[in-house]
Amino acid sequence: MxxxxxxxxxxxxxxxxxxxxxxxxxxxxxxxxEVIRRGVAEARAAGLPAVVLTFDRHPLELLRxxxxxxxxxxxxxxxxxxxxxxxxxxxxxxxxxxLAQLTHEEFYRQVLKEALHAERxxxxxxxxFGRGRSGSAEWLATQLPTTIVQPVTANGERISSxxxxxxxxxxxxxxxAQRLGRWYAVEGVVVPGNQLGSRLEMPTANLAxxxxxxxxxxxxxxxxxxxxxxxxEAAISVGERPSIPGAxxxxxxxxxxxxxxxxxxxxxxxxxxxxxxxxERFDDLEILAMKMKEDVEKVHAVLxxxxx
Numbered sequence: 001m002x003x004x005x006x007x008x009x010x011x012x013x014x015x016x017x018x019x020x021x022x023x024x025x026x027x028x029x030x031x032x033x034e035v036i037r038r039g040v041a042e043a044r045a046a047g048l049p050a051v052v053l054t055f056d057r058h059p060l061e062l063l064r065x066x067x068x069x070x071x072x073x074x075x076x077x078x079x080x081x082x083x084x085x086x087x088x089x090x091x092x093x094x095x096x097x098x099l100a101q102l103t104h105e106e107f108y109r110q111v112l113k114e115a116l117h118a119e120r121x122x123x124x125x126x127x128x129f130g131r132g133r134s135g136s137a138e139w140l141a142t143q144l145p146t147t148i149v150q151p152v153t154a155n156g157e158r159i160s161s162x163x164x165x166x167x168x169x170x171x172x173x174x175x176x177a178q179r180l181g182r183w184y185a186v187e188g189v190v191v192p193g194n195q196l197g198s199r200l201e202m203p204t205a206n207l208a209x210x211x212x213x214x215x216x217x218x219x220x221x222x223x224x225x226x227x228x229x230x231x232x233e234a235a236i237s238v239g240e241r242p243s244i245p246g247a248x249x250x251x252x253x254x255x256x257x258x259x260x261x262x263x264x265x266x267x268x269x270x271x272x273x274x275x276x277x278x279x280e281r282f283d284d285l286e287i288l289a290m291k292m293k294e295d296v297e298k299v300h301a302v303l304x305x306x307x308x
Contacts, residue, residue, distance in 0.1 A: 001083040004091045005056075007115035012091070018051045019043035019120040020112060021087075022127065025054055027072030028081040030181045031124065031152040031159040036085050038149050039122035049088040051116060054078065055095040062095055070214040072161055072168075072180070074187055077269075091116065104135020108143060122147045154179050171217030173272040183224065183271035186213045186251070190263040193252060202292045204237070204252040205263045207270065215251075219278045220295050222302035225255045226269040232258050235292070235299045236270055239279040256296060274302050 004011055021039030025032045036052060043050035056075060060068040073081075075092065082090050093099060093111070102110065107130050112118040121140055125148055129135045140146045151158045159179045167176040168184055176184050188207035205225070218239030225234035233256040240249050253270055276298050282288040 001079075001087055002089045003079060004089065006094060007091065007111060012115050015049070015051075015089075015115075015117050017048055017117045017119040018089070019046060019048040019122065020051045020053050020116055020118040021122045022053045022129065023124060024058055025052075025078055025082075026058060026069075026161050027164055027180055028078055029072075029159050029161060029164060029179050030154070033081075033085060033181060034152050035122060035124045035149045036082065036087065038147060040086050042120055042122060042147060043088070046120060048119060050086070051118075052082050052087045052090045053093065053111070053116065054082075054090060055093050057095050059095050059100070062097070062100055069162070069165060071211050072164060072184070072214055074211040074213075077185065077187065101131055104130025104139065106130070107135065108140070112144075118144065120145045120147070122149065124148070125150050165214045168214045168216050168272075171219055171275045173216055173221065174274055177273075183273055184214075184216070185226075185269050185271040187211070187267065187269045188251070190266050190268060192264060193250065202254055202289065202296070204254045205266075205268060206250055206252045207268060209251070210267075216272055217275070220276045221272045222274045222276050222299040223253070224271040224273065224303075225253050225258075226271070227255070227258075227263070227266065232256060233300060233303050234270060235276075235295045236272065237279075241279075254292070254296060256300060273306070276302065 019039060019042050021036050023032060023035065039052070040050040058068055058071065079090060112121065121144060123137050123140070123146065127137045137146060137148045153159065157163065164176050164179050173184050186209055188209040190205045191208045193204065193206035216238050221236040221238065223234045223236045225232045234253040235256065236251065236253045238251050251270070276295060280291070282291060
């Protein structure tokens with residue numbers, strides 16, 4: 001997949017006529033995936049490149065920062081998923097004040113027609129664009145062939161990013177995964193911690209997140225840790241670490257079976273599979289160590305059960 005940042009990119013001018021799918025696509029959940037798949041299918045049928053047009057941030061981060069939601073995915077994660085859906089080209093627009101001030105007519109003319117040479121467009125049912133979301137899918141359909149994809153449901157409820165955020169915040173990462181079509185995952189860089197895990201012979205990787213992600217409810221989770229090309233079972237702790245006075249909030253993971261060197265500075269992606277238990281306070285470190293070993297056994301059992 002070719003990724004282009006901004007419409008001033010010199011390679012934009014060489015684009016042939018395209019089929020464009022437009023959206024923020026935070027989380028790229030099953031509803032978003034249906035829109036993108038429809039765009040790819042229509043592009044293939046028409047012999048056009050399948051283009052996804054997205055943004056470098058959630059528009060509310062600029063327009064109404066106090067209302068901007070925590071995110072379900074980083075831009076890098078979105079791009080990887082777009083590529084897995086066989087998108088040919090992704091164009092990432094910086095959502096800055098000049099872009100936010102474009103009317104829907106200006107956005108259509110300057111971005112869709114003059115820059116992307118759109119011949120067809122595919123959007124979701126709730127699509128709006130231009131200053132104040134003044135443009136609609138219905139208006140777009142008066143300008144060029146436009147497919148409006150209806151919502152996807154799960155258990156009788158429309159799949160939406162807001163509903164998924166709520167499930168994750170409650171700790172129901174399994175339900176969230178059903179709506180995302182994959183495990184919820186956060187990316188970050190490993191930073192030094194208080195070394196207690198190492199002293200208890202249960203070393204953990206403390207994560208500094210790269211995005212303002214939705215944080216799962218406090219507790220211990222079964223999950224996976226992706227380190228480069230390697231995938232490890234992981235016992236993931238989220239919360240204030242009540243057994244360690246003054247330790248503060250952390251997301252940390254014990255990578256089961258990892259025996260390499262310290263991971264400081266390494267990038268890791270953590271996937272949340274199931275909440276194993278809530279956070280508990282242990283005044284005795286020996287009891288805490290025993291509990292951590294029990295957690296690892298439970299995590300292994302959960303993940304082994306999924307493989308069976």
